[in-house]
Amino acid sequence: MRKKDIIIGIKANNQNASVWLFYGLLLFFVFEYARPGSYLPILDDLKINTIIPVSVFLLSLLSKGRPSTLEILNMKNTLWFIIFLSLFFLSVLTADVTYYVFTRFLAVLGYILAYFTIIKIISTEKRHATLFTLLLAIHITLLLLNPGVILNPESRHYLSGVTFLGDGNDFALSLCIVIPFAIYLIQTEKTKSKKIILLFILGICVFAVIGTQSRGGFIALSALFLYFCMKSEKKLQILLASVIIAIIVGIFTPAEFYDRILSIKDYETEGSAQGRIMAWKSAIRMALDNPITGVGAGHFPVKYGVEYRPDGVGRTDIPWSTAHSIYFLILGEFGFPGLIFLIGIILFNLWRCNNTIKSLEKDKLRNIDNWKKLAIAMNSSLIGFAVGSAFLSSLYYPHLYVLAALLESTNRMYWGHNAETA
Secondary structure (H helix, E strand, O other): OOOOHHHHHHHHHHHHHHHHHHHHHHHHHHHHHOOHHHHHHHHHHOHHHHHHHHHHHHHHOOOOOOOHHHHOOOOHHHHHHHHHHHHHHOOOOOOOOHHHHHHHHHHHHHHHHHHHHHHHOOOHHHHHHHHHHHHHHHHHHHHHHHHHHHHHOOOEEEEOOOOOOOOOOHHHHHHHHHHHHHHHHHHHOOOOOHHHHHHHHHHHHHHHHHOOHHHHHHHHHHHHHHHHHOOOHHHHHHHHHHHHHHHHHHHHHHHHHHHHHHHHOOOOOOOHHHHHHHHHHHHHHHHHOOOOOOOOOHHHHHHHHOOOOOOOOOOOOOOOOOOOOOHHHHHHHHHHHHHHHHHHHHHHHHHHHHHHHHHHHHHOOOHHHOOHHHHHHHHHHHHHHHHHHHHOOOOOHHHHHHHHHHHHHHHHHHHHHHHHHH
């Protein structure tokens, strides 16, 4: 057998292995977001939700494709996450229950392994588009399983069978993260019929955010659409499409939603807003008492209910509660180093992806126009996360780690292309 044939055979085997790894990664998203084990308990009994991501991660270590394991370890986002993991060891110093720290550490470690796997496998536009399509399909499926969000928006609903997407606010946040993916797919889809289907899906997702009656979700949705309008070359078309969607959604939006949104101005008397403000003040007190270590990962509800209750509030007057904000949660549990990490990784990724967008705008090659749309969609998704998470304790959800990986992959596609060209 000639040497050339051997090389071709090796490349074909590597490509086939990469395809199977990609399918395995897609399964991870299905099990993590849709939680089919809630409907088929045998899947949970078999620990499929653990076996799949661990297996895909281990096999990805053996993959010969680019980027290499060493390259991923040298990436800036990886450094940010290594810093975050080190903060868990610091939090042990002040933690009352080390088991709480350990369980949160395992959750974050698992998502960081997923981050590694995504960078390793999602390396092309086609794979980005496939993953975006899957995430949209998962959210639409969850809406079909919980139709009250759409059919009965007058009431607030909880989604059954899921974990971090169960609360309406949490589901609204996740929708705001995937809505930019729908816009990207619409912009890059060439088939008219598929464009119409994607537009319909986009409308459902927007209406679902309204249906959750999440004020934080509404603010995040407004922020990401504003960013899209600012960055798009076809600002008028984007603005017109946004107005049309807003009008259609507004026709079916119940009065209860408008009442809830308008209640934002009444934060001094509105119960939910007051609960958040009390929790945020307590988070600041936790950080001032433990500026370097915080009160410990997973300890905010305990410390809030026992030691850091608002002045004049008895032990049984308020329930133990989370911080209702990713920023105040990490401030209370990890101190000021934790807050620096969170703000730092968000701003770093926004800044770097914005540099990629600027470079793409100057590039004269027409075949990379979709890369710019992808970069804008990724930054928009990160903005949706950053704004929406200001009102949700989403630190231990997969969103930040998945977005960091997809942003890393998006930037690498363009700058890696430039390096190869050079």
